Amino acid sequence: MNIFENYLSKINKIILDNKKILKLKILENKDNINLEVPPNHFNYDLSSNASLVLAKTNNLNPINLAEDIKNLLIKKIDHFENIDVTAPGFLNIKLSKDALVLNINEILKNKISYGSKKSKKNYNIEFVSANPTGPMHVGHCRGAVFGDVLSNLLSFHGNKVTKEYYINDYGNQIRNFVESVYLRIREIRFKEKFIVKENLYPGDYIKDIAENIIKKNKSLNIENFENCFEKLKKLSLLGSMNLIKRDLKKLGIEHDNFFSETELVKKDLVNKTVKKLQAKSFVEEGYLNPPKGEIPKNWKKTKRLIFKSKEFGDDTDRALQKNDGSWTYFANDIAYHFDKINRNYDNLINILGADHTGYIKRITAAVSALSNKKVNLNCKVCQLVKLYKHGKPFKMSKRAGDFISVQDLLNEVNKDSIRFMMLNRSNDVELDFDFEKVKEKTKDNPVFYVQYAYARINSITRTLKINLDDPISINTKTFQPNEYEEKIIRKIFEWPKITESAADKLEPHKIPYYLYELSTLFHAYWSKGNEDKKFRLIENGKSRKKDSFALIYLIAIVIKNGMKILGVSLPEKM
């Protein structure tokens, strides 16, 4: 249930049914009519731009038209107690007490499903997909949380969501990784010195993986790298994926499906996919021009298969084959996405790091080509996370081996804070993450602030010896909200709008923002009680006003729903 949608459809119908009376001829742009939350300083529940949208195209005065619409609405919708027309032609609506009570009781009944809509789409969301050459670092963390919460959000609305991880366990960098493990094993077994070369991974975790392999595979023959490569690759990847899965688990993230690039190659999916593209003549044999600007060192102009991604909005066509005729990373990735398409998802979502921005056009082009533009691939980019501690920035660099890992982070900060803070910014903006701030138990720390609101509510229920699961409702006869409660009610009504737009626009950051604002209203109300007994919720160990308690109950419901989507815990006592 969304009261805005609810009443908007009623308003629309009334306007349509009475277009002659309203002297409306042109209604083409009526979809632009909306029903919104009025700005704070207006004391109304709903606000509509209906007159502004229709006046211009019908050559009418917006104020007069608004007055006409107002009269109709007042007559036809008994939930509207009062409507005022405000310049330049907004309709500001106040709901009747009956309407408030009805809507509130509906929420009290729905509880955990409040804010969700019945959507039935099938989503695949690929996220993290960190290279399996080592543990996760902080940079991965943001995309990981983002993807996970987005999944929660889409599931909350009733969609089916597959959380997927693409393992890039193929190609040169894996070779380098395996070689690094190999050399570490030799170091341990034969006391050979590990010499850091350009492409090798120097990190200590490689030693751990090596040691683990030795422990569990005593008979492994490591005389010759090429001979034991396949076996060692398998073992090394197991080691690094375990590290990654361990980190993910600690962050509260679990994927439904891990898709291996090596498997994809083994199953010959790339050939099949390229053939499919060839059949549609989106592939040609030819030469590519060197990129403009700086020309890469090893540039060679040779004949190869090329995907005509330009036809789908990319800046240039893209190579499917390398110099030696083997497939490029891109070719494999196309095959992977073709596999996703064949698994019949309505929507594909990829969560990428900022360094992959340039990749978006070509992969969406490929998905369009392979699905006849039927399947929509939506790529969301998470910008960098900048770590701070006492105002001093941390450097991260995976190659140097001195990166800040998720594990390091988790040693200092709990999962709840990480999850909340990673989303407390829009994804396309850089994020400053201050180690110290998120540990504070003050208003500076939004995680704490929201949790604390919930804990306070629970201190009431403890005193009253009631349970937040108990059924509760309010009554028109007694219901008399004070100014604080009015604000709270309006905020609560906004919740479905937030979850809906967060899901539609794939912007989960709206949720922490909203929860913070809701908590602010609660804390203000609570503090008023300290100042003025009239505003206290409890008197002599009993509920002072049942209806007031019901409103606090509403806050608990919404905070609970929101934090569940965020995957952040809610202690009842702090």
Next chain:
RNA sequence: GCGUUCGUAGCUCAACUGGAUAGAGCGCCUGACUUCGGAUCAGGAGGUUGAGGGUUCAAAUCCUUCCGGGCGCACCA
């Protein structure tokens, strides 16, 4: 050079994707509470939304030209 993204209060960011007087937090100033209804609350100062031009009843938001920052620009992954 090309692509992409961002530019909003001293700082970090929101703004229901075109709505009304652009909102929060931090910091600053003033006040309340004086400890489990605790870790807060109330108020104040602070803005030509990077600059110019355009579209619109209405622009931070759309178009355009600049300026500035990030990321990317392979046959790597």
